[in-house]
Amino acid sequence: MKAWVDHNLHSLNLATKRMAEGPFAALFSILVIGIALSLPAGLYVALKNIDRLAGGMPTQPEITLFLDIDLSQDKGRQLVQKVEGMPGVAHARFVSRDDGLKHLKDAGLSDLTSGLSANPLPDAIAITPNDSNADNMERLAQQFKLLPGVDHLAMDTDWARRLTALLDFGHNLVWLMTGLLGLALAAITGNTIRLQIYAARDEIEVSRLIGATNRFIRRPFLYFGVLQGLLGGLAGWLIVSGSLHAMTASLDRLALAWSGHLDLLGLGPAEAAIILATSSLLGFLGAFLAVNYSLQRMN
Amino acid sequence: MIELSDVVKRYPGGHEALSGINLTIERGELIFLTGHSGAGKSTLLKLIAAIERPTSGVVTVSGQNLGRIRRSALPYVRRNIGLIFQDHKLLYDRSVHDNVLLPLHIQGMSGHEAGKRVRAALDKVGLLNKERARPITLSGGEQQRLCIARAIVSRPPLLLADEPTANLDEQYARDIMDMFKAFNQVGVTVILTTHDQDLIQRYGGRRIALANGKVAS
Numbered sequence: 402m403k404a405w406v407d408h409n410l411h412s413l414n415l416a417t418k419r420m421a422e423g424p425f426a427a428l429f430s431i432l433v434i435g436i437a438l439s440l441p442a443g444l445y446v447a448l449k450n451i452d453r454l455a456g457g458m459p460t461q462p463e464i465t466l467f468l469d470i471d472l473s474q475d476k477g478r479q480l481v482q483k484v485e486g487m488p489g490v491a492h493a494r495f496v497s498r499d500d501g502l503k504h505l506k507d508a509g510l511s512d513l514t515s516g517l518s519a520n521p522l523p524d525a526i527a528i529t530p531n532d533s534n535a536d537n538m539e540r541l542a543q544q545f546k547l548l549p550g551v552d553h554l555a556m557d558t559d560w561a562r563r564l565t566a567l568l569d570f571g572h573n574l575v576w577l578m579t580g581l582l583g584l585a586l587a588a589i590t591g592n593t594i595r596l597q598i599y600a601a602r603d604e605i606e607v608s609r610l611i612g613a614t615n616r617f618i619r620r621p622f623l624y625f626g627v628l629q630g631l632l633g634g635l636a637g638w639l640i641v642s643g644s645l646h647a648m649t650a651s652l653d654r655l656a657l658a659w660s661g662h663l664d665l666l667g668l669g670p671a672e673a674a675i676i677l678a679t680s681s682l683l684g685f686l687g688a689f690l691a692v693n694y695s696l697q698r699m700n
Numbered sequence: 701m702i703e704l705s706d707v708v709k710r711y712p713g714g715h716e717a718l719s720g721i722n723l724t725i726e727r728g729e730l731i732f733l734t735g736h737s738g739a740g741k742s743t744l745l746k747l748i749a750a751i752e753r754p755t756s757g758v759v760t761v762s763g764q765n766l767g768r769i770r771r772s773a774l775p776y777v778r779r780n781i782g783l784i785f786q787d788h789k790l791l792y793d794r795s796v797h798d799n800v801l802l803p804l805h806i807q808g809m810s811g812h813e814a815g816k817r818v819r820a821a822l823d824k825v826g827l828l829n830k831e832r833a834r835p836i837t838l839s840g841g842e843q844q845r846l847c848i849a850r851a852i853v854s855r856p857p858l859l860l861a862d863e864p865t866a867n868l869d870e871q872y873a874r875d876i877m878d879m880f881k882a883f884n885q886v887g888v889t890v891i892l893t894t895h896d897q898d899l900i901q902r903y904g905g906r907r908i909a910l911a912n913g914k915v916a917s
Contacts, residue, residue: 404808411805607789610751611850612779613806614772700771 408620416624419597430593430629434586434680435636441578442641442668442676448571449666462562464542465496465555466526472550477524480550484526489541492529498522523552583683586633590626590687597622598695605699615696622692623685630684634677642667701727701858701889702748707757709743709913717743719913721757725891727857730884730905733893739910741893742786745860748891750777761858779807782851784861784892788843790835796822796846797831803854821853825879841872848879859883861892865899877903 420427466484468477478495485493496504501522530541538556545554598605605618645667652665668676702725709718718740725731733741746752747759750766759766762780769777790799800821804814822828825845827838835843844864851859861880865873873896881903884890894900900907909916 404810407810408805408808411810603789604791604793607791608802608806609775610749610778610783610785610789611803611806612775612777614775617775617806 408617409624412621412624413628415621416628419621419625420628426593427629430589431632431636433589434630434633434684435640437582437585437589438634438637438676438680439640439644441575441582442637442672443644444571444578445575445672446641446645446666446668448568448575451571452568453666462530462538462556464528464530464538464545466528466545466548466551467553467555468524468526468550469552470523472524474524476550477526480548481526484528484545484548487541487544489531489537490528491531494527496525496527498524501525579679583679586630586680586683587687587690590629590684591691593629594622594626594688594691595695597625598692602699605696609699615693618696619689619692623688626684626686626688626691627681628684630680630682630687631677633684634680637680638668638673638676701725701729701762702891703758703760704744704747705758707747707754707759709740709747709752710755716913718747718754721913721915723908723915725889727889728884728887729889729891730881730903731889731891732900732903732905732907733891733910734895734897734900734907735910735916740913741910742862744910745862745891745893748858749781749783749860750774775806779803779854780856780858782854782856782859782888784844784847784851784859784864786862786864786866788835788847790843790846790850792834792836794834795831796827796833796835796838799835799846800849800853803850807854817853821849824852825849826875841868841875844868844872844876845879848876852883857888859888859890859892861890863893863895865894865896873899 466480468480474497477497481493481495484490498520501524502520505522528541528545530538542554542556545551608618645665649665702723704721704723707718707721707723708716710716721740721744733744735741743752747754747766748761750759750761750769753767757767761777764777766777791802797818800818801814804810804817809817819828819831822831825848827842827845827849830838830842835846838846848861848864851861859880864876864880868876877899880890880892884905890905907917
């Protein structure tokens with residue numbers, strides 16, 4: 402047990418020493434890994450922020466009926482019951498004009514509403530249809546338009562659906578990029594390790610002749626791969642965080658011009674941990690494949 | 701301890717280095733392998749050290765058939781053999797001390813106990829005062845002795861040496877041979893290849909002469 406710990410410590414020590422022997426090569430590898438990682442990580446952060454801005458939007462399409470401004474609340478509530486009884490309607494909800502205003506304030510448009518002397522909003526009914534296909538929605542809308550007390554209606558969910566689809570696409574893109582760049586990361590590590598093995602081939606040959614197992618020979622290289630991956634992950638995290646930091650000032654100015662405020666979400670500790678773990682794992686994988694391949698060829 | 705029966709080693713391209721060797725070496729023997737260059741001396745050592753496998757025939761060392769052994773078990777076979785190479789195969793990027801430490805390290809020994817054994821081995825070959833030096837700064841004879849120290853540090857029961865006295869002047873050669881004789885006297889089986897007839901007569905072990913891949917006498 403003690404020997405095992407000793408050898409692991411020794412391997413780690415050897416890996417750091419090898420890295421320190423070629424500081425520029427190591428730095429470049431780490432930088433390349435960092436940049437490769439920062440692309441999917443950066444896109445992920447961008448999506449996370451868009452997601453939040455778009456947050457809370459119904460993805461289930463709704464039809465909103467805006468009632469005549471002088472219609473009483475009682476009449477409005479009666480209308481809800483009538484609408485709910487119509488075929489093709491799953492659910493109908495009364496939204497009073499006060500609720501509507503509150504909703505606007507919550508959505509961050511208080512700058513807009515605070516300037517109003519009176520509530521300009523009418524009461525409304527939010528309707529969830531049974532079937533959200535476009536034809537059905539259109540048919541229902543025609544029927545609602547004819548109802549007495551309905552001023553106009555809106556099917557404002559189309560763009561929300563598009564945004565959701567776009568965000569889904571973005572998330573897929575993140576996965577795709579992670580996959581491809583992960584492959585690149587493993588390849589970069591593998592290549593560095595291959596060069597190292599070449600440089601250490603005398604030592605490997607002698608070690609084998611005097612009874613070293615493959616595991617013994619492999620270990621320092623694996624540590625190197627993990628170390629390089631970890632540092633690369635750290636570099637990627639720094640690149641993303643630094644870029645966000647650099648962009649915050651200009652985004653603030655932009656938001657200020659619209660008399661609002663925008664907080665950017667960065668990478669949380671859990672996400673940072675995932676990046677570091679992934680890059681370490683990929684470094685390990687690249688090193689493992691490269692060492693095994695080289696050792697087999699040396700047989 | 702070592703048994704070869706009908707051993708043939710043919711290299712790719714058709715060159716037959718060994719053609720039908722039958723040989724038994726007992727524990728504790730001192731063996732001189734002689735023969736002209738190309739007679740198969742080095743090949744024979746490589747087969748015994750499981751560095752190469754026979755084309756046909758059986759090589760048995762300490763009861764293990766080396767031709768049948770799994771690749772993953774080879775390291776453990778090698779740990780029982782001290783190898784002394786003609787070209788030394790030292791690692792020039794580390795100190796004399798660390799070169800000798802390597803076999804112990806490979807076998808999972810470290811710390812104080814390992815350091816003690818390294819110094820004991822270096823003491824035996826007379827290099828204790830060069831512990832911190834780099835191998836490149838040593839003379840040819842000293843490098844040979846360093847190689848011996850590395851081979852004996854893990855106290856293997858079998859020592860194989862390929863031309864250990866070649867390229868050394870007479871005094872150095874005699875020093876080295878004295879060491880092998882001393883190891884042999886404490887029970888280590890020693891097999892070495894040499895051209896030097898005087899050495900064989902002076903040290904009086906068993907002589908096995910190879911000629912054209914066969915045992916001549």
